[in-house]
Amino acid sequence: MVKFFLSLLMLCSFALAQDEAVLEEVNTQEDPLTTKIKSFLNEKTYEENKGFINVIFDPKSAFYQNDRVDAVKVVQTLKENGLLKLFFKKPQEFRLNFKTNGSPLFFVKLMGDTLRSIGYYRYVTTASTLDSSEFTWSINLTSEYATDPLVLQTQLQKSACNIIDIEKNAQKEWTYVIDISNAKLNVPILQNKQETKLKRSLYAHWLNVSQIRQLKIKSSRRNSWYPYIAYYDSSLHLVKILKRDKIYREILLNVPKNAVYIKISDLYTLKNVRDALVLQPRGRR
Numbered sequence: 158m159v160k161f162f163l164s165l166l167m168l169c170s171f172a173l174a175q176d177e178a179v180l181e182e183v184n185t186q187e188d189p190l191t192t193k194i195k196s197f198l199n200e201k202t203y204e205e206n207k208g209f210i211n212v213i214f215d216p217k218s219a220f221y222q223n224d225r226v227d228a229v230k231v232v233q234t235l236k237e238n239g240l241l242k243l244f245f246k247k248p249q250e251f252r253l254n255f256k257t258n259g260s261p262l263f264f265v266k267l268m269g270d271t272l273r274s275i276g277y278y279r280y281v282t283t284a285s286t287l288d289s290s291e292f293t294w295s296i297n298l299t300s301e302y303a304t305d306p307l308v309l310q311t312q313l314q315k316s317a318c319n320i321i322d323i324e325k326n327a328q329k330e331w332t333y334v335i336d337i338s339n340a341k342l343n344v345p346i347l348q349n350k351q352e353t354k355l356k357r358s359l360y361a362h363w364l365n366v367s368q369i370r371q372l373k374i375k376s377s378r379r380n381s382w383y384p385y386i387a388y389y390d391s392s393l394h395l396v397k398i399l400k401r402d403k404i405y406r407e408i409l410l411n412v413p414k415n416a417v418y419i420k421i422s423d424l425y426t427l428k429n430v431r432d433a434l435v436l437q438p439r440g441r442r
Contacts, residue, residue: 159168161311173332175209177350186433188217189225189226190214190217190220190221190226190231191391193228193231193403194210194214194231194235196324196325197232197235197241197325198208198235198240199229202240202298206240209238209240210240213234213238214231214234220234225321225322226322228306228320228321228322229262229306229307229310229320229323229324231309231323232306232307232323233306233307234265236305243302243303243304243305244301244303245282245300245301245302245303246319247307248299248300248301249299249300249301249329249376250297250298250299250329251297251298251299251300251303251329251330251331252283252295252296252297252326252329252330252331252365253280253295253296253297253298253304253330253331253332253333254293254294254295254326254330254331254332254333255268255293255294255295255296255332255333255335256291256292256293256294256332256334256335256338257291257292257334257335257336257337258290258291258292258331259292259337259338259340260337260392260393261285261287261294262392262393262394263337263340263342263391263392263393264292264294264335264337265294266342266393267316267318267337267340267342268294268335270316270342270343271309271312271313273317274312274332275304275305275308277298277300279298279299280296280297280298281296281297281298282294282296283295283296283297293380303329303331304331305341306320306323306333309333312343313335315343316337316340316341316342316343317339317340318336318337318339318340319335319336319342320333320334320335320336321334321335321336322334339366341391342363342365342418344363344364344418345364345365345439346364346365346367346368347364347365347366347369347372347436348367348368348369349368349369349438349439349441350435350437350438350439351438352435352437352438353435353436353438354433354434354435354436355421355433355434355435355436356433357427357430357431357432357433358427358428359428360427361420361421361422361427362420362421362422362434363418363419363420363421364418364419364421364436365417365418366388366412366416366417366418366419367416367417367418367437367442368441368442369412369438369439369440369441369442370411370412370439370440370441370442371409371411371438371439371440372409372410372412372419372436372437372439373407373408373409373410373427373436373437373439374407374408374421374433374434374435374436374437375404375406375407375412375434375437376405376406376407376430376432376435377431378406379431380404380429380430380431380432380434381404381413381429381430382404382405382423382429382430382434383401383402383404383405383423383424383425383429384399384400384401384404384405384408384421384423385399385400385401385421385422385423385424386399386400386410386419386420386421386422387399387418387419387420387422388399388412388413388416388419389416389417389418389419389420390416390417390418391417393418396413396415396416397413397416400409400424401424402424411432411441414442421434
């Protein structure tokens with residue numbers, strides 16, 4: 158009988174110890190917000206400013222969006238409070254990775270336009286990978302500052318995109334996960350009978366033609382325009398291309414039914430176009 162009670166006591170003690178270990182693990186497990194904050198700071202910075210960090214991230218619920226950590230707001234809060242520096246002492250080469258589950262063609266075009274809008278004109282594509290779940294585009298660029306997530310987010314929202322996560326992989330490498338499920342190019346939308354002028358540019362002109370049937374383009378006598386016109390669908394798959402190896406003063410285009418975007422350029426160089434091209438849309442879709 159004594160042996161039975163001793164065995165029972167030992168069994169209860171073992172079970173109690175296991176319960177305490179599980180409870181301790183639950184109590185010490187970090188919440189997702191704390192984990193995300195730590196991922197942007199080195200251990201020393203975090204420990205030295207732990208109390209201050211608790212203050213600036215109170216209440217924690219303000220840093221969640223749709224049950225996930227609002228990474229953009231986290232980075233912005235750390236930056237505004239002097240805990241995260243995005244500027245370098247001198248121009249540095251760094252790497253940016255952009256991930257999405259959308260169309261690769263559309264994504265690269267959209268991100269290229271967005272990067273130019275925030276001042277990044279020169280960069281080199283270092284990798285692009287596509288698997289069953291996502292597409293990743295990686296670039297290297299040189300700048301005096303790392304990308305400000307809030308500035309990037311503001312520009313992406315103009316194309317109906319959102320940053321859903323940010324990772325700081327290293328001091329000079331960041332990864333952005335971007336939702337483009339409702340995305341569109343941030344370009345002018347042509348409307349019936351609303352004339353538009355395309356100012357001189359060294360870059361091709363992109364426009365949304367989803368709401369028109371025809372487009373007349375007029376070119377002045379000062380121009381030596383050799384039309385190069387390309388139509389794309391909503392995912393930027395090429396629909397139709399038109400090239401003319403002679404100078405045009407005027408051209409009337411029938412917009413393909415499945416065309417959403419048009420790219421207007423010159424067959425040789427846009428330096429041939431000195432004056433604005435005048436666009437005259439016709440018809441409604």
